[in-house]
Amino acid sequence: MRHRYSILFLPLHVLFDFLCLNASFISAYWLHFKEIDGALQPPHLILWYVFNFVWAILVILLKPYTFPRQLFKIRHLIPKLGLLTTLHIAVISLYLVFFQESFYSREHLLITYILFFILGSAYRVGGLLFLREFRARGYNNRRFIVVGYGNLSKTITRFYEIHPEMGFRFAGYFDHISDGNRDIITGNYEQLPDFIRRNRIDCVYCCLPHIDNTRLHNIVEDAEIADYQVKLLVDFRGFLAKGASVEYHDILPVLNLSSQMLADFRVNTLKRAFDITFSLGVIFMGFPAFLLVGLITRLTSRGPVLYAQERIGRGGVPFRIYKFRSMYVDAEAGGPSLSQGLGDSRITPWGRFMRRTRLDELPQFFNVLKGDMSVVGPRPERQYFIDQIVEIAPEYKNLLKVKPGITSIGQIKFGYAGNVQEMVKRLRYDVLYPERRSFWFDAWIILQTVRVMMQGRGR
Incomplete structure (x- = not known):
């Protein structure tokens, strides 16, 4: 029995x-x-x-x-x-x-x-x-065979060899017999049903891609008659380390090989809810500050209060970012150019104060409400500079997997970048974010940003 x-x-x-x-x-x-x-x-x-x-x-x-x-x-x-x-x-x-x-x-x-x-x-x-x-000691064992011979099939047999306490005993490999496997294979597909019954096999491991769907279907149907289990082996080890997940389209399982962390519905939903709540709170509670900063910007230099510029967001999609204007009008009349720090002659005196305290970034909370940005995330750049950065540091493309943010690790640790080389230096901080993002990590970055604003240490 x-x-x-x-x-x-x-x-x-x-x-x-x-x-x-x-x-x-x-x-x-x-x-x-x-x-x-x-x-x-x-x-x-x-x-x-x-x-x-x-x-x-x-x-x-x-x-x-x-x-x-x-x-x-x-x-x-x-x-x-x-x-x-x-x-x-x-x-x-x-x-x-x-x-x-x-x-x-x-x-x-x-x-x-x-x-x-x-x-x-x-x-x-x-x-x-x-x-x-x-x-x-050999009691209460399950006998199993492996259908489809290859590296994956040898992995499952080695697993049970080093775990004898599980009580699984290997009974043979089954596949097409060739000169290369003749000494290893126990039998071919035609001999499989009879072998299972004579040796009272309990479990059949089927290895993809070494077995086709027709033979797999036949084994599953036979299992219902001969009373044995069928288990499917697919080598996902290289993908699972990157966070693969299973989705179900009705009854059809689909393996999602994209990074689970970046595509995780719950993470993105919670982050978006936090972004909306936090941004609305800043806008409503800080509305007098918005008016005051805008008024001083208007009175201290000629030009509009707000400054809009095209930046590249998640997935390479362009959007218009908003700031309180910190430079004189037509500061980039000669073409795209990065700020050379607080000593840049194009920056107004009031603009230097806004940059040290990050007040010029406040209008970006409206970008967050629109969904173009997040409160926390790598700073967005213009395509002109992205093309130059990617030539030096191709890993910059990883930052385009998440929404850009008002503040980031790079903004805290490095600050504004004056040239492409400094952008690459700041990148070594920001590339940490996509793999580490969480509610508590975002909260820490926000607290550090508030500290920089209060101390006026922004570069």
Whole structure:
């Protein structure tokens, strides 16, 4: 009979948990009241029945004892026990409150749960150690074969060789037989169904791309008749390290090989919500400051209050960025040119103060509301300078994966760049952002920016 011992694991697991629960209840009663008879008499007898009934309901609803062999480990078993115990405590607490059962000892209940968690953890650890040794000695094993021979198929066999405690035993490779694999392959595709039945194979690993869809479909259909598992192996290791994710189009699974962090819906949604909330707060609360800065800008030099310029945003899409004008009119009449720092003769005296305190960036909160920018992100540049930067530092293209921001690590650590070489130096700070962005990292950058503004240290 195949796996004659496996069918015992579930009932034994359930039985041991009930034994631990009841032993803990009675032992806790003895530790607290120094006698046992009262634990089996009303009203504690009723609570004892409720304890067992609630645990049985949780077991039926949550099915906590269903673990594949690969997950049958301490780091999965103990947390699951902790979750069940917590839920049991919650239900029993509701029962006591609802029926106003105030005469039960809270100390007795506390000791019961502590003892139960200790006993439950101990038998799980002991049982797992016994089972590993039991399987390592050759008992309670699963036999598996690999269809489609290649590097990936050798990887799965090596995995089970170094983990004998999982109880998987290799029975052979199946593929088209050729001169190169004749000494390795156990059989071809035509011999596969008969081999599975004669050797009572439990699991068939199918390796892509070494097996075509037609043969894979035939194996899956045969599995329903011969009662064995089929598992598909695809080598995603190089992609998973970059954050690949699975999307479902109705019932069709699609593997997204783009960076999960940059495409993650939850991250982008939370960041956008923060951008809108923060920007509205700055605009409404700082509206008097907007008017004051605009008025001083208008009175201290000839020209418009706001300055608009085309910059490149996420995905290379151009947009118009807004600032309070800090330079004299026609400062770039001779062509695109970067600021040469606060000593640049094109910058007005009031403009120097705005740049040191970053006040000239305030109108960009309207860019954030429009969705062109974020509060935190690498500073956007003009295409003219991007082309020059990419020739020196191609990694700049990574910054175009995220929205540009009002403030960034580069703005804090380096400040305004006076030439392409300084832009490249600032880049070494900003390239950190796409891989590290989070709410707390954004909050830290904003706080550092406020500190720079208050100290007037902006370059």
